[in-house]
Amino acid sequence: xxxxxxxxxxxxxxxxxxxTGPFVLEPFDLVNLSAFSAMAIAALGLAFVWGTxxxxxxxxxxxxxxxxxxxxxxxxxxxxxxxAVLIGTMLPIVFSLVLGxxxxxxxxxxxxxxxxxxxxxxxxxxxxxxxxxxxxxxxxVPLGGFNGITAIPSLNVPGDPQAFLSTEATFSICLLALAxxxxxxxxxxxxDAGRIMxxxxxxxxxxxxxxxxxxxxxxxxxxxxxxxxxxxxxLYTAVMGFVSxxxxxxxxxxxxxxxxxxxxxxxxxxxxxxxxxxxxxxCQLGANQVFNTELIFGATIVLxxxxxxxxxxxxxxxxxxxxxxxxxxxxxxxxxPA
Amino acid sequence: xxxxxxxxxxxxNSIALLALISLGLAVIFGMMRVINxxxxxxxxxxxxxxxxxxxxGVNLWLSMFVVSPMVVGLIGAVAERLIIxxxxxxxxxxxxxxxxxxxxLIGAVTAIFGNTTLGVSAxxxxxxxxxxxxxxxxxxxxxxxxxLVVCSLLALHWTKYGLIARAxxxxxxxxxxxxxxxxxxxxxxxxIGAATSGLAGALLAPISGVLPHMGAAYVAxxxxxxxxxxxxxxxxxxxxxxxxxxxxxLLSYFATPVVGQASLLLLAVIILRLFPxxxxxxxxxxx
Amino acid sequence: MSGFPILATRGxxxxxxxxxxxxxxxxxxxxxxxxCLIGPNGAGKSTLFKCLTHQHQPTSGHVLFEGRDxxxxxxxxxxxxxxxxxxxxPSIYANLDVRENIRLATLRRKLTKRELDRAVDLVxxxxxxxxxxxxxxxxxxxxxxxxxxxxxxxxxxxxRLALLDEPTAGMTREEMLxxxxxxxxxxxxxxxxxxxxxLEFIARLxxxxxxxxxxxxxxxxxxxxxxxxxxxxxxxxxxxxxxAYAEG
Numbered sequence: 001x002x003x004x005x006x007x008x009x010x011x012x013x014x015x016x017x018x019x020t021g022p023f024v025l026e027p028f029d030l031v032n033l034s035a036f037s038a039m040a041i042a043a044l045g046l047a048f049v050w051g052t053x054x055x056x057x058x059x060x061x062x063x064x065x066x067x068x069x070x071x072x073x074x075x076x077x078x079x080x081x082x083x084a085v086l087i088g089t090m091l092p093i094v095f096s097l098v099l100g101x102x103x104x105x106x107x108x109x110x111x112x113x114x115x116x117x118x119x120x121x122x123x124x125x126x127x128x129x130x131x132x133x134x135x136x137x138x139x140x141v142p143l144g145g146f147n148g149i150t151a152i153p154s155l156n157v158p159g160d161p162q163a164f165l166s167t168e169a170t171f172s173i174c175l176l177a178l179a180x181x182x183x184x185x186x187x188x189x190x191x192d193a194g195r196i197m198x199x200x201x202x203x204x205x206x207x208x209x210x211x212x213x214x215x216x217x218x219x220x221x222x223x224x225x226x227x228x229x230x231x232x233x234x235l236y237t238a239v240m241g242f243v244s245x246x247x248x249x250x251x252x253x254x255x256x257x258x259x260x261x262x263x264x265x266x267x268x269x270x271x272x273x274x275x276x277x278x279x280x281x282x283c284q285l286g287a288n289q290v291f292n293t294e295l296i297f298g299a300t301i302v303l304x305x306x307x308x309x310x311x312x313x314x315x316x317x318x319x320x321x322x323x324x325x326x327x328x329x330x331x332x333x334x335x336x337p338a
Numbered sequence: 339x340x341x342x343x344x345x346x347x348x349x350x351n352s353i354a355l356l357a358l359i360s361l362g363l364a365v366i367f368g369m370m371r372v373i374n375x376x377x378x379x380x381x382x383x384x385x386x387x388x389x390x391x392x393x394x395g396v397n398l399w400l401s402m403f404v405v406s407p408m409v410v411g412l413i414g415a416v417a418e419r420l421i422i423x424x425x426x427x428x429x430x431x432x433x434x435x436x437x438x439x440x441x442x443l444i445g446a447v448t449a450i451f452g453n454t455t456l457g458v459s460a461x462x463x464x465x466x467x468x469x470x471x472x473x474x475x476x477x478x479x480x481x482x483x484x485x486l487v488v489c490s491l492l493a494l495h496w497t498k499y500g501l502i503a504r505a506x507x508x509x510x511x512x513x514x515x516x517x518x519x520x521x522x523x524x525x526x527x528x529x530i531g532a533a534t535s536g537l538a539g540a541l542l543a544p545i546s547g548v549l550p551h552m553g554a555a556y557v558a559x560x561x562x563x564x565x566x567x568x569x570x571x572x573x574x575x576x577x578x579x580x581x582x583x584x585x586x587x588l589l590s591y592f593a594t595p596v597v598g599q600a601s602l603l604l605l606a607v608i609i610l611r612l613f614p615x616x617x618x619x620x621x622x623x624x625x
Numbered sequence: 626m627s628g629f630p631i632l633a634t635r636g637x638x639x640x641x642x643x644x645x646x647x648x649x650x651x652x653x654x655x656x657x658x659x660x661c662l663i664g665p666n667g668a669g670k671s672t673l674f675k676c677l678t679h680q681h682q683p684t685s686g687h688v689l690f691e692g693r694d695x696x697x698x699x700x701x702x703x704x705x706x707x708x709x710x711x712x713x714x715p716s717i718y719a720n721l722d723v724r725e726n727i728r729l730a731t732l733r734r735k736l737t738k739r740e741l742d743r744a745v746d747l748v749x750x751x752x753x754x755x756x757x758x759x760x761x762x763x764x765x766x767x768x769x770x771x772x773x774x775x776x777x778x779x780x781x782x783x784x785r786l787a788l789l790d791e792p793t794a795g796m797t798r799e800e801m802l803x804x805x806x807x808x809x810x811x812x813x814x815x816x817x818x819x820x821x822x823x824l825e826f827i828a829r830l831x832x833x834x835x836x837x838x839x840x841x842x843x844x845x846x847x848x849x850x851x852x853x854x855x856x857x858x859x860x861x862x863x864x865x866x867x868x869a870y871a872e873g
Contacts (some may be wrong), residue, residue, distance in 0.1 A: 056430060058437075102607055111373050111429050116607060121559045125483025125598050130596045166422060192732055199729045202718040209678065209716070210782055211704035211733045223604055250554050254441055261434060295445025305431055 007186065010269050011179040030171040032283065034239045037174040040275040041181045042232030043259045048185045049225035050267040052194060053218060054201030056110050056202030059117030059228055060256045062124055063092040064308060065247035067230025068237040069128075073236075077139040081153065085234045092224045097282055100222040104215045121248050128245035148244030154187035155238045174235055183267055188224065189267035189268075197221050243256040251294060258301050266316045272327035340440070344472070348591055351476055353583030354483040358542070359556045360563040360575045361486060363537030367564050368571035369507045369527045372422060373433040376440040377560055378553025379447075380532050384410045384539025385548035386447060387514035389456045396543075398461060406540035407533035414532025420527050426524070440553065448550040479541055491572050503527060507571075559586075561598070562606040570615015577617050582606060629692030631786055632677070633817045634651040637686035639669075639676050646672040648840030649686070654786075659808070659817045661827045661848075664837035665860055670820045671713050673837070674788050678703050678710050680777050690786070705733070707785035709815075711792060717775050719764035724753055726763055730781035744781065752777040753803065769800040773862055776807050787811055789819040793826055805829050824852075836860075 021030065046060040067088040074084035099120065103113055132145025155170055157163040165173070188194045198218050200207045208214055214224060237243045246252060259278060263270025278300075282293045308315050363377045374380075387409040391401035417439055425432045462474040496498040505513040506523045514520050539548075546552065563582060567574030583600050590598030613619050632654040639647040654660050662670050664673050675681040676731055677688055679700050688695045695703055727745050735795045736744060749759050750774045758766075763774055772792055779787050792808065793801045801823060808830060821827055827834060827848055834851045836843040838860050844851060851857055 003572045055443060089485060102611060105611065109750055111433060112610065114430075114433065115373070115466055115561045115565060116603075116610070119603050119606075121561055122554065122558045123603050126599060127596050130469045130594065134793050136719060194688075195725070195729060196732065198719055200723070202720055205680075205712075206716040206718065207729075208700045209680075209704055209712075210730050210778070211701050250551075251441070257434070257437070292445045292448050295449060298440065298442030302435055302442065303438075305435040306421065306424060 009139060010272075011183050012184070014175050014179035018172045018179070021171055021175065024063060027167045027169075030167050031239060034167075034174040035236055036276050036279045038236035038239060039255075040232075040259075040272045041178050041235065042229040043256050043263075043271045043275045044178075044181050044185055045225035045228030045232065047260045047263070047265075047268055047271040048215070048228070049221050050260060051268075052189050052201065053221040054110075055222060056114040056220060057117045057222075057225070057254055058114040058257060059119070059121035060225070061248055061253040062117070062121035062304045063096060063226040063229035064233040064236075064252070064256075065096055065121070065124060065128075065243075065245075066092045067233030067245045068247050069143075069149070069233075071234035071237045072243045073138050073141045073153045075153050079153065079156075080156045080159065081161075082158040085155075085238075086229070088234035088237075089227050089231045092233075096223045096226030098221060100219045101215075101312045104218045104222075118253060121253050122250065125245050125248035125250075128248060133293075144244075146245060148246075150242045152237055152241050152243065154241060162273065163327045166313060170239060174239065175234060177231070178272070182272065183323045185224075185228070185268060188226045193217070195221070212305040228281070246296040247270070251297070254297065254301070258297055261301065262304050267314065270314075345588070347472055347476075349584045349589045350480060352587035353579050354480040356559060356563050356579035356583045356586075357487060357576060358479070358483045358538045359535075360539060360560045360567075360579060361483075361490065362531045362533075363560045363570060364564045364567070364575040365490070365534060366528055366531035368574070369503055369531075370426075370524055371429060372426075372528070373429065373436065373561075374531070375433055375437040375557070376417070376438075376443060376553075377535055378555075379440045379443040380410050380414065380535035380553075381539035381542070381556050381574065382447065382548065382550065382553040383413060384536030385543040385546075385552065386451065386456070386539075387536065388449075388540040388543045389458055389548050392458045393456075398458060398530075402540040402543075403537070406536045408536075410536025411529045411533035412537070414529045414536075415525070417532075418528040422528060423521070423525070440557075444550050444553070453550055453551070455549045456459060456545040456556035460544040460546050466505030473545075479545075480542060484536075487572065487576060490534075494571065499526075513567065560601065562603060566606045566609040566613075566616055568613065568618035570618035570621070573621075576617055578606075578609070581609070581617065627775035629689070630654060631658075631691055632818070633689040634677075635687040635689070637676060637688065638684045638861060639672055639674070639681055645684075645840050647676060647683070650837070650840070650842055652835065652842060654816060654818060656785075656816050657812075659812050659819065659830050659832060661831035661834045661835060662818060662820045662837060663822070663827070663851075664843070667839075668837040669840040671790055674710060674818075674820070675710070677788060678708060680712075702780075708788065709779040709782050709786070710788040711772075711775050711779060711790060713790040713794075713820075715771050715775055717763045717778065720762055721730045722760050722762050723751065723766070723774050723777075724759045727759075727777050730778035734783055748777050748781045749757075751780060752807055769796050769804075772796070772804070773807060775867045776804070776811070778864050780807070780811055784815050786816045786818070789817065791820055791822070793821065793823055798825075801826055802829075826861055 021033065025033070042060070042064045045063070046057060049055045049057055049060075070091045071084045071088035074087045075081050078084070099117075122146060128143065128148070129146045131143035132147075134142050136143040136145075143149065153161070153164070155165045155173065157165065188277055189198070196207070196336065200214055200217055204214055233247065255278070257277040260271045262278070263272070263274035278297075281296070285293055285296060359381060363374060363379065366372055366374045366377075371450040382517050385404040385523060388398070391405045392398050396405060399595040421439060425435055443518050459474055460475045462478060465472055465474050465477070494504065502513070502518055505516070505521055506518055510520050523578050563574045563578045566582070567576070569577035582605060586598040586602040589601045609617060630653045633653070634652045637647055637650040638645060650669070650673060658702050664670055668707050676683045679695070679698060683862060690706055690708065695706070698706075710758050714825075718729065721729075724745060727748050728741070729743055731748070734744070752772075754773070754777070758770070763771060764773060775793060776789075789808065796804065805826060808817060808819065819830065831848055833845065834848050835845045836857050838850060843860070844854055844857060846854070
């Protein structure tokens with residue numbers, strides 16, 4: 001029971017923020033935080049596929065980017081953002097199934113998989129940057145090469161393309177969506193399918209010998225993470241109003257990985273908190289122009305890998321437990337015999 | 339006829355380029371099973387070392403063949419000492435750490451030299467074939483690459499260091515019981531790999547110019563080449579380069595460079611689908 | 626279904642390069658048996674097991690399970706047909722607790738949530754794990770407990786045929802005896818083939834013993850007659866190797 005309450009605490013905080021934020025924050029902050037939430041949603045996708053299923057997807061940004069571009073093109077063509085969000089979520093699923101069946105059926109190791117997925121996102125990057133020629137267009141929307149697509153309509157009331165949502169409403173939706181993604185992934189993880197995915201991460205051979213179709217579960221988890229990432233991409237594009245090939249580039253791909261490592265692999269709260277923290281940091285740094293973000297991010301990744309390889313959340317939890325154990329003698333005795 | 343010669347040249351050039359940018363990575367990955375994500379940045383640093391040294395008045399050939407390998411080898415030594423050595427055996431962790439290193443190096447170079455392209459002019463002039471002309475420097479590049487590959491093959495199979503390195507790579511524990519200092523072998527290997535990458539960057543600088551982000555353009559292709567090559571150290575990535583290079587060259591020529599790169603990746607994915615441990619599993623029996 | 630032996634191999638061969646680790650094995654096991662598989666190191670016992678579950682693809686020959694050919698089936702589908710295996714190297718979910726390990730083995734059976742919980746509890750009782758032990762991560766267990774945890778997973782998956790590769794390796798005599806009990810429990814619902822070296826263990830369990838030598842079946846008989854068999858003694862002691870080989 002206590003565990004259920006503890007688990008509900010984080011999404012509850014997000015929901016609370018979704019409704020109180022518009023009354024206390026400036027519009028500028030609201031827009032920023034909406035974008036951060038969209039990014040955090042995508043990061044959750046990676047936290048799931050890597051932390052639960054053990055698939056090291058270094059090119060997670062490719063699904064984010066596909067979702068972002070799909071939203072941009074659909075909403076610019078048809079005007080209705082609901083459809084665009086839907087397509088921006090579905091298209092990455094289709095793409096992940098195609099890519100996943102290539103990857104998982106050849107039983108690539110961790111590292112190979114990471115490298116290949118990273119290559120895929122880099123290929124998308126170089127392709128998108130080479131689409132400056134107006135010949136590259138989908139419907140009436142030119143892909144725009146390095147500049148990407150601009151003046152993308154934001155979210156509107158479903159069915160009424162003229163009724164755009166206010167900054168405040170968009171903020172609430174983004175935070176609620178983040179809470180929703182968190183709850184969805186937590187439920188999946190604790191479901192039977194999720195337990196089997198954890199089992200596959202732990203020991204592929206044993207899972208196979210117990211009769212589980214590893215490739216099926218990997219595809220399933222991969223597609224789910226792609227959908228979440230694509231969904232995050234659609235929201236991000238809706239908030240920012242533009243999309244460029246940078247959604248596919250190396251810094252973008254590395255950000256997702258960084259947040260998940262920093263937050264703690266295998267956890268969900270950690271990556272979300274880390275994503276907000278690092279985005280805030282990079283905002284500040286960007287305003288300062290003193291340090292560039294790559295320098296800081298690179299150093300941070302190295303430090304985390306060397307000093308706190310399990311990430312912040314497990315570290316904080318352990319420290320909190322230690323304190324608790326210290327204070328009460330009952331807990332103290334329980335520590336030893338394991 | 340002229341077009342045919344040019345095409346052949348493009349194919350050979352593409353194979354040589356793949357081999358050149360993969361050699362340093364292949365040495366480090368093949369010997370140490372370390373995935374060095376900072377490989378592209380080692381190339382980038384090699385390029386910068388040559389350009390900066392040349393602008394400072396050092397002879398171009400001297401900067402290429404001496405300054406760059408030394409500078410990058412030194413950086414490699416520091417990285418090995420501070421990061422890689424602590425993580426041996428943890429494949430994924432090493433990969434993440436070197437990725438962090440790669441971002442750090444990009445950031446550092448951007449902070450110092452700015453986000454602009456620097457360059458040196460390509461030496462050696464042009465050779466004309468009918469209506470076409472090709473840079474003599476590119477021919478020179480092909481020759482140097484071939485020489486490098488031959489040298490590394492010889493070093494690996496005919497020198498004492500090569501023997502020790504192969505022993506450590508086959509079975510580190512066994513080699514250690516025979517008195518081989520594996521830590522030192524690994525450190526040396528990493529430095530040699532880094533220096534080779536630096537040399538590759540130096541050689542490429544006159545053609546492509548140097549930019550903090552240039553590593554990204556090479557690292558994907560280098561990885562794909564090395565990984566689809568598989569376990570056999572030199573022959574593996576060489577054969578992969580021979581398969582992938584022509585495809586990239588021809589499709590780049592007849593379509594666009596982006597199509598060429600995309601098909602290179604696609605082909606690599608297919609190769610790995612057929613031979614999950616790389617093409618060299620055909621003659622090493624897989625591993 | 627009845628009328629067929631539960632397992633029959635026809636000329637099963639597995640080559641690694643030029644070496645035939647399994648070299649034309651014809652083995653027939655009837656439903657309900659506990660069959661012991663013995664043979665000196667390198668006789669091909671583990672390889673045979675891995676061929677049966679397609680962890681290795683056989684080079685040639687057939688495996689018939691309940692009369693149906695397993696050819697072309699991937700490992701997980703063979704498991705779903707009802708063949709469970711404990712490899713020589715223990716394979717459990719080290720970072721999950723024992724209950725979760727057992728639960729994962731039970732999930733494939735179509736049970737309601739309550740039946741499933743009951744089945745898990747039952748298995749835990751059968752392998753003799755109390756609640757405290759069941760909550761521990763498998764990695765923290767002793768060697769024998771890990772073996773029992775894996776046997777428990779096999780029990781929980783309710784197989785028709787269980788292949789056990791050296792289940793008592795490294796155990797004390799008491800632990801071995803407890804393992805015998807677990808295997809007898811397994812045999813109540815499943816046919817068991819077990820690779821072992823421990824003679825007391827074999828004597829306590831097996832009705833029939835098959836001796837494997839150089840990838841071939843050498844003899845198949847009761848334990849007493851096997852113990853008396855000159856050829857078997859020779860190959861274990863390494864005498865008259867080639868004579869024994871020719872006879873087999």
